[in-house]
Amino acid sequence: MQQPGRAAEIKAIGIGKSFGSFRALDNLTLDIGRGEFLTLLGPSGSGKTTFLMILAGFVQPTEGRLFSDGVDITDRPAEQRTAGMVFQGYALFPHMSVEANIAFPLKVRKKSAADIKRRVGEMIERVGLKGHEKKLPAQLSGGQQQRVALARALVFEPGVLLLDEPFSALDKGLRGQMQAEMKRLHQETGTTFVFVTHDQSEALALSSRVAIFNHGKLLQVGAPDEVYDRPDNRFVAEFLGEINMLPLKGVRPADNGSTGLCEDRAVSMRCKAETVRGDAILAIRPEYMSISGEATAGENGIAATATNSTYLGAATRLDLTTRQGAKVTVSVPNEIAAAALSKGNSVWLTWPAEKGFLLPHGGQ
Amino acid sequence: MRAYLSDRMGAALLMAPLLLFLVLAYAWPFLGVVKWSFTLPTPGLGQYEALLTDDLVQSVFIRTLRIAAVVTVVSVAAAYAITVVWVRGTPAQRLVAEFCILVPFWISVLTRAFGWVALLSNRGLINTWLQAIGFISEPLALVRNEFGVIVGMTHFLIPFAVFPLASAMRSLDDRVLLAARGLGSSRMRTFWSVFVPMTRSGIIGAALIVFVFSLGFFVTPAILGGGRSVMVAELIYLRIFQSPDWGLGAAISVVLVLFVGALMALLFRYVRPKQLI
Incomplete structure (x- = not known):
């Protein structure tokens, strides 16, 4: 579907965000490699979701600059960035069919009807939703809604896919299944994935690198075995496991x-x-x-x-x-x-x- | 089970005075009206036949439906705009919108109708100003016609359309709007293809409630129509109080009540009563 070369490379330099006197994110500098699967891990209120929202363009940082493939996108509005996003709770359009949900990002990009039909069909096949095209989101199970959300976020071949705790509403068995599916989608699309979770085992199982946050600070970034076996500090050591x-x-x-x-x-x-x-x-x-x-x-x-x-x-x-x-x-x-x-x-x-x-x- | 039953009993007891009042003050007299429609001046379906053939009655019904339709479209559109500001604006904008929505409730319908007369009449504020700046030479006919009735009714009904709309907008998940923008949709497009369709139940509820209210309007059309844009309620009044034609007035009432009842049934299929407050 996509050449790995199209995956985006993201550079965050000195990003900070204050909400009034609350410091949500402090001086964050992080490189996200082309096609990597980076997990932002931390307890709630640690700044991981704020950073994801800054990447998506929904939140404007108070300091710092953000680059995508070397281009400064800090002031670019969300709709002009090339990020796909999967929200907690999926945020599907309740009044649109599965097909229309997935076609939406292509329609706003004014693709031809034939192109839209072909790509939506491919995507539906890829996420295993064949036969559900005409259904409304409310008629689908949690796992199926999740697949629609993934398909909708990937169909326009974004340079980066942002995922905000996408599995938090699923039961344990389904969660494992969706994790495997997401890993497969990552390999197939070659897109850069940035994934937010507070579940350390999920982070270790899925990612090529894990970034651990606490109190608005990025504490450590590294491969799962690196952060697990050689944590830099006590918080990271304790958060990743016993x-x-x-x-x-x-x-x-x-x-x-x-x-x-x-x-x-x-x-x-x-x-x-x-x-x-x-x-x-x-x-x-x-x-x-x-x-x-x-x-x-x-x-x-x-x-x-x-x-x-x-x-x-x-x-x-x-x-x-x-x-x-x-x-x-x-x-x-x-x-x-x-x-x-x-x-x-x-x-x-x-x-x-x-x-x-x-x-x-x-x-x- | 016992607690549930006694809860229901308690609720029934609390509602009993209201139900009793409604039966005594509305249902019982209305049965009398139904009886008149079949018995005056002579027993039979004569009045309902007249209703189908009388040109005046039909023109009044058609005018009522036309005015109600225009008022509904204008009120819901205006209310939609106000409600967007009220629900999603900045705190200062919300305050202004809330003021605009609530103030009309404190002024009686009669006062407001005369207020519009003062504004719209030939020697009213608007015509005087427009003539003073030389924009027009003859006063515009803004009142004592359908236009005046529509203006007055729309003004009265906008706040009633606001509540079902606000309820629909408040229950909307913000993340869906964010998702649309994140997927590349402009603000305009997100509004028209996501926000508006997602508030559909509120639009239907608001439209039905305004339409139903419009059908029974009396004071506003009587004052702002000046006798030239008679609507159904005024026609009934004229039949009963100013002519001995009680049977026809009663038949028109019965038809109006049945029509409104059917619309209310439709309304509650789309909106829960709680959303209308």
């Missing part, structure tokens, strides 16, 4: 990374202690920690007592407390959890050096 945090003393650089003392036991990390010295936080995702009877010399480990377990089916979630009172959660095979609990006393928690990372002590 994380265990252990206090660390005497952090200093070492061969191949850094070392420190965790409850009087030496531990090593692969990451560099560049910005963090002395006291720090060692953060490890629960799935990278395992339980054993004894930590061998040179292995990263800490003694802890199991306090509680939750059976999850495939695994058991185990809550433990270290000698100095730090709380740790791990997900382990069921029989190991049972053994750890039955012993009633101390077990060892171990983890590979490359899976631990340093966060500054206290604060964000």
Whole structure:
């Protein structure tokens, strides 16, 4: 349908937005690559939707400039930008049939009737709505409405597709199905996708890169595994998934990374202690920690007592407390959890050096 | 179930005085009017036959429908514009629109009719000014004709058209309008191909309510028509009070009530009563 070359490349420089005294977005600089699938992730009120609305042209930034393929579009009204948009709740035209909804962007662009017919037909086929052409949006299921919204936003081959929490109204099963479908549409069209969500698993599953927002600030941008495994700060670490945090003393650089003392036991990390010295936080995702009877010399480990377990089916979630009172959660095979609990006393928690990372002590 | 039943009982009891009043003050006397239409001056369907053949009655009916149609179109169009400002304007614009909508409700229909006479008559403000600036040499016939009736009725009915329109515009999802603009549609195009069609139920409701009101207008056409643009209500009045022709007046009343009833039934298929307030 579209040459990948037509996807837009977007550059935001120093974008800020204030609503009265409320700072919705602060000094945001971000490059969105041609044809990439970028997710804007953050809690509500973090500025992610404001940024999407600025990209769409519905909200005017108070500072900064926005470029699309090198052209300054900051002051360009929404209807003159080449962005397709899928709204939360779909925002379909309730008085128009499926066909007319999808044809709308082509009609306002004054395409010929034959061209409109062909492209609408192709799009209906592509999103699997054949047989529903004459129906009104109210006669469709949530998933079908979602497809109409996607088709309508893609039919005029926009340089960028903006999606504002498009799946928030769908139930879990349908949501997974639509996510897969959207990934396929992204590959087929080659268009740049900018997707807003507050669901971290959705962000990690779909995107080529994730941009994490909080309190109007862009905190970190990176590939899903990058932001998940090497978060820059505590907010990102905690927002992307469960994380265990252990206090660390005497952090200093070492061969191949850094070392420190965790409850009087030496531990090593692969990451560099560049910005963090002395006291720090060692953060490890629960799935990278395992339980054993004894930590061998040179292995990263800490003694802890199991306090509680939750059976999850495939695994058991185990809550433990270290000698100095730090709380740790791990997900382990069921029989190991049972053994750890039955012993009633101390077990060892171990983890590979490359899976631990340093966060500054206290604060964000 | 018991709570539900007693709720219904309570509602029925609360409505009972009003229903009783309506039955005693309207329904019962109206049955009397129905009876007259079949019995005066002689029993039979004579008055309904006369209604179909009498040129005067027919011309009045046609004039009434014509005036009601023009008033409906003009009132709904004007009300639409005011309502857009009232619902979607800046706070200052909203205040002005609200003032324009509500003030007419505080002035009696009689006062307003005479106000229009003062403005529109041969020696009224408008003709005097137009002559003073030399725009016209002879006064324009603005009143004591259909034009005057239409002006006065439109002025009276615009606020009634505003409420169903406002209700339709308020329930409209703003994101749909944003979506239209995001898909490349200009403001004008978004208004005509998205905003207006989406407020269709409000337009139908407003048109029906104005039309129904127009059919029964009495004071405004009597004053601003000056006896030359008689509408149905005035005709009934003349038949009953100024001639001994009660049977024909009653028959016209029955036809008018049936017609209005049919339109009201149509109205409530499109609009919930709550939207009219």
